[in-house]
Amino acid sequence: MTKQRYVFLILILGSLSALGPFSIDMYLPGFPAIAQDLHTTPARVALSLSSYFVGVSAGQLLYGPLLDRFGRKKPLYIGLLIYALASIGCYEAHSIDALIWLRLFQAVGSCAASVAAVAMVRDLFPVKDSPKVFALLMLVISASPMLAPTIGGYMVASFGWQSVFLVLFVMGALLLVASLLWLPESYAPDPTYSLHPRPILTTFWSVLRHPQFFTYALTGAMTFGGLLAYVSGSPLVFMDIFRVSSQVYGWIFALLSVGFIGSGQINSWLLRYYRSEQIVLVAMLCQSIIGLVFLLGTMQGWFGVVGTIVMLFLFLCCLGFANPNAAALSIAPFSKNAGSAAALMGATQMAVGALASFGVSYFNTNTAVPMVAIMAASALLALGVQLIGRRLIDEPVAVSEEAGVMAH
Template identity: 85%
Template structure:
């Protein structure tokens, strides 16, 4: 494979991987504008984010078997077409209930791009190149939280919140064309692959029975729930409570993303000196303390904008250490069912994240307490799972250093 071809394939797969994160982050600065235009509240608008997380959770389990049964490209086409149609619907909708439903469909469509990109890395690149390619895809995904809300804030300020969904429509349409004309079919359809529920559920059950999997998958899911509680609640906290503009919120979100992204990259250096399970436990202990301080301080009114940004930065730094190590440890015991374990882990993370996001949105109140309380609760639950689960697991199967640097 030529260097030009190599780079071009990574570029296409990277943009496919980034579709989901862009769909989440780009419209966040528009929460107040959407609420005003659709005659509802920012908390109700956050339900459209929760429905997206539910769609992503379901879609990850859906597309794995379809990609093995029908090849990589046909399910990818169907998913992108669904995403394109849902984006048009979001652009045209005039009610919050319609937006919530369409965001669910948009999420199911985006999953095809994410899951297909991961599968095609395994198909198209040599085994020895896979860690490097996955690192490049991870970098693209990690950069999106810095770019998407900032771009979205300027788009919303200039052209209104509907313009975000027009941009997402154009992105997906271009990805569809690129996939049709420049992305090779990397896996031949397997007519013998069963899509019946029983064998699929049997495989998932064998994964769930592994103590190391459920200990670290639940730990990672709880930390991810804290992240998505922040993502759902931050538009209300910064724009509605503190009164910052859409553009300022976009820059704050980008700055806070540096904490999560930076610590996840430093994690590869820390792994030279400490084991993954040690890093997870230390990170969860620190995050629990930070979460409790954040909750008490918010309840007592100690923190303004600067104080809130600082403590959120510290909270997200802990997550950047915990999440990649927990993800790597949860799939480390599996050689045969690694794909099913990864899909189940991702679905668990998004499922817990959807519950956390929904928990933030149901409290229609002008205070940051619901967001902060859920963030603190997820950190404490993750720490409790670690303390109990470590006794059951004993000496865990080690996660590779390469796996440990990847943010799921």
């Protein structure tokens, strides 16, 4: 594979992976405007974020078997089409209930892109390159929290919140065209792969019971729950409590994403000297300490706008180190069932994220405490999973191994 082809594939896969984050981040500055226009509260608007996470979680379990049965591209096309149609529906929504349901369908469409992208990393690149490829994908994905809320803030102020969903429709349509024209089919359809519930559940169970998978998939899911608690809680914290404008909120969100991006790229350098397992454990330990300090300080009223931004920045830096390594380690043992493993990993992440997001909305107390408490709890749970799960892995599959390279 030439370097130019290598970069081009990562760009397409990264864009597919970024569709979901863009769909989440871009409309966040519009929460107050949506609440006012649809005669509801920002906390109820946040349920449209929770429904999105539920849709992604359920949808990934659906697409995993489809990707292993029909190849990667056909299910991807169907998902992107559903996404585009649901985006138009969100543009036309006239009630909060309609928006909540349409966001669920939008999520079901978008998760085809993310599951296909993760599975195709396993198909197209050597196992030893997985952490580096995931870090490069994160670089593309990380453009969304830098660009999406900033652009969304100005669009909401200038054209109304509905314009955000029009842009998301265009993005989905362009990615569908790009996938049709330039993305290779990386996995031959497997007619022997059964789509009956029992064999599918058997496949999922065989993946789930692998100690390396559940240790690192759960670690990634817990840290991801902390991230989505921040994503769903930050509009309420910054725009309702600290009273910043939608444009300023967009810039704050972009600034905070620098920590996520920067640490993800530093992670690529650290992989020259340390194993992925070591990096994940240290990241979880640091994030737990930061989360506890953040919670204590928030409860005591130590942090204003600047202090809150600093603590969130440090917390997100730990995510940049943990997530790419946890993702690579969780799917490293699989080649034949890589699609199902990727789907199960993503579904676990989004299920935990949906609970975290719902918790922030449910315990809305007009303070930052619910958001920060859920973030701290997620970090501590992830650390606990690491400390217990690592003892259960008898024969770890290192991401530096060549086994299963280009099996398809």
